[in-house]
Amino acid sequence: MIPASVKFYLASQSPRRRKLMSLLSNNFSAFSVDLDEVIYPDEDPEDVVLRLAEHKMDLAIQQAGEGIVITGDTIVVLDDEILVKPVDEEDAFHILSKLSDQSHSVYTGYSVHNKVTGKRISRFERTEVYFRKLSEHEIRDYIRGGSPMDKAGAYGIQDDYGAVFVRKIEGCYYNVVGFPLSAIYLAIKEII
Amino acid sequence: MIPASVKFYLASQSPRRRKLMSLLSNNFSAFSVDLDEVIYPDEDPEDVVLRLAEHKMDLAIQQAGEGIVITGDTIVVLDDEILVKPVDEEDAFHILSKLSDQSHSVYTGYSVHNKVTGKRISRFERTEVYFRKLSEHEIRDYIRGGSPMDKAGAYGIQDDYGAVFVRKIEGCYYNVVGFPLSAIYLAIKEII
Numbered sequence: 413m414i415p416a417s418v419k420f421y422l423a424s425q426s427p428r429r430r431k432l433m434s435l436l437s438n439n440f441s442a443f444s445v446d447l448d449e450v451i452y453p454d455e456d457p458e459d460v461v462l463r464l465a466e467h468k469m470d471l472a473i474q475q476a477g478e479g480i481v482i483t484g485d486t487i488v489v490l491d492d493e494i495l496v497k498p499v500d501e502e503d504a505f506h507i508l509s510k511l512s513d514q515s516h517s518v519y520t521g522y523s524v525h526n527k528v529t530g531k532r533i534s535r536f537e538r539t540e541v542y543f544r545k546l547s548e549h550e551i552r553d554y555i556r557g558g559s560p561m562d563k564a565g566a567y568g569i570q571d572d573y574g575a576v577f578v579r580k581i582e583g584c585y586y587n588v589v590g591f592p593l594s595a596i597y598l599a600i601k602e603i604i
Numbered sequence: 605m606i607p608a609s610v611k612f613y614l615a616s617q618s619p620r621r622r623k624l625m626s627l628l629s630n631n632f633s634a635f636s637v638d639l640d641e642v643i644y645p646d647e648d649p650e651d652v653v654l655r656l657a658e659h660k661m662d663l664a665i666q667q668a669g670e671g672i673v674i675t676g677d678t679i680v681v682l683d684d685e686i687l688v689k690p691v692d693e694e695d696a697f698h699i700l701s702k703l704s705d706q707s708h709s710v711y712t713g714y715s716v717h718n719k720v721t722g723k724r725i726s727r728f729e730r731t732e733v734y735f736r737k738l739s740e741h742e743i744r745d746y747i748r749g750g751s752p753m754d755k756a757g758a759y760g761i762q763d764d765y766g767a768v769f770v771r772k773i774e775g776c777y778y779n780v781v782g783f784p785l786s787a788i789y790l791a792i793k794e795i796i
Contacts, residue, residue: 544786572628576605594767
């Protein structure tokens, strides 16, 4: 798919992104960059994720070796409100209650940068996710399991509960997991 | 989510369905039923998958113990043509070439049956899948890896290549993997 000789540097501490990366190549190192993810008022979702992915890239290329560097940033948007990771369990309950019986958008900004040639592509991907109506009991059970706490929008579509909360999606599934595989693969092909 | 005391019987030899089943419950036995999957000319896709899921259920309840029995059948439909598993590598190449740069429909019929009460629900789920344009080289590489051979439509959306072939979907992702988790979960809740 991608020549095994190409070395990748994935700047993400997300175990989900690392797992998805391994579908593209096993020749990669993962590390995290330290960035305070500020969101400005009235900033459009696509601008937020592109800016953060680019900002992470500016930091990541200083830490990465020679090869292809990849960064990403994911947010969830419901009725113009940006939902990030929950701060505590009550916040997770609040977020999931709002997502219930509604559709929301998942935006991921991603950046791929070839450190050898200096070529860089930064784009975003959007997927619409439709939740069925959730019971308070289901939400409490899911939070008790701990999975919502490290995830934008307080759910993982690949989780046990997350999977059965989602009625349908429109767009790239892997984008909702946190890494739009197909789009990133094509971007890599362009700069390789 | 579902009480751990509820025993499930999954009539499927698909490792993907068994893995997805484990997101709903770990209290299940899996076995396969022996059914010659005939498709009649001019039969509608939803009728095919419902009929086959029901037929599998009639056989499965004879083999299952007391509990909830689950069956499913998945087909891929492109321009009114039903695509099943490829018969050989050339057939896989032919199928994937047709799917390239097109959208197709994935239908799964499923049946859940409570052997204690006799209640049964049989329904189908449809997801639209959009492939990007594939190169002959990519298709050949994918087939060489062997993954297309046991899959309806000659691809797995959860595969390395499968994942990057798909541009977007409309509907349930897990339906494309072979088991519409959210819908089956709700059906189980209705008959439990």
